Amino acid sequence: MCQEQKGFTLWFTGLPCSGKTAIADRLAQVLKERGLKVERLDGDVVRQSLCRDLGFSRHDRDENIRRVTFVAKLLTRNGVAVLTSFISPYREIRDEARREIGDFIEVYVKCPLEVCMARDVKGMYQKAIRGEIKEFTGISDPYEEPLQPELILETDRETIEESISKVLNYLRQTGYLEDNT
Ligand SMILES: Nc1ncnc2c1ncn2[C@@H]1O[C@H](COP(=O)(O)OP(=O)(O)O)[C@@H](O)[C@H]1O
Ligand SMILES: [Mg+2]
Structure with missing residues (x-):
């Protein structure tokens, strides 16, 4: 019988426009x-489906992450490679996800606020600065940096491909990915 793939969750966290979605999609x-x-x-995607009813208060952000954690946990224990991309600004709830999921790799997608603001993929920073969006992470809501993430990707200094190589190397070193894949 062939060996079952060991599941894991790569948890991408970072400011809006830091590059979470771009990197996770490609990876x-x-x-x-x-x-x-x-x-x-x-x-x-999750905020238009599973968490359609939630807003951006601390309570709702935590609830958003709790539901995602529940799904990621089920998938992870069934041998799936799960890639989550959420701002997930609060350390406490990320730590809760870590405890729940177990095979949890926290990836801090690090990028200076000025660079994220210049990217402003969906024009959200501009809206937040004009006061049209409340509770916008980085402008009017906090982001708590990870203290001991497994990986840090510095997207203002490395290309998407370089970031992906870093993650692949980590997965090989930790045995989640076979050397020959
Ligand atoms: N090195 C890099 N890593 C990731 N994204 C980058 C990088 N350089 C430029 N970008 C661009 O920055 C934008 C990041 O947007 P996105 O991935 O939607 O951010 P997030 O999901 O964190 O809000 C994308 O348009 C991406 O192509
Ligand atoms: Mg995104």
């Missing part, structure tokens, strides 16, 4: 090409 493709079972859980 998901790469892992699929290597034959892994892969699922993506992305903030924008």
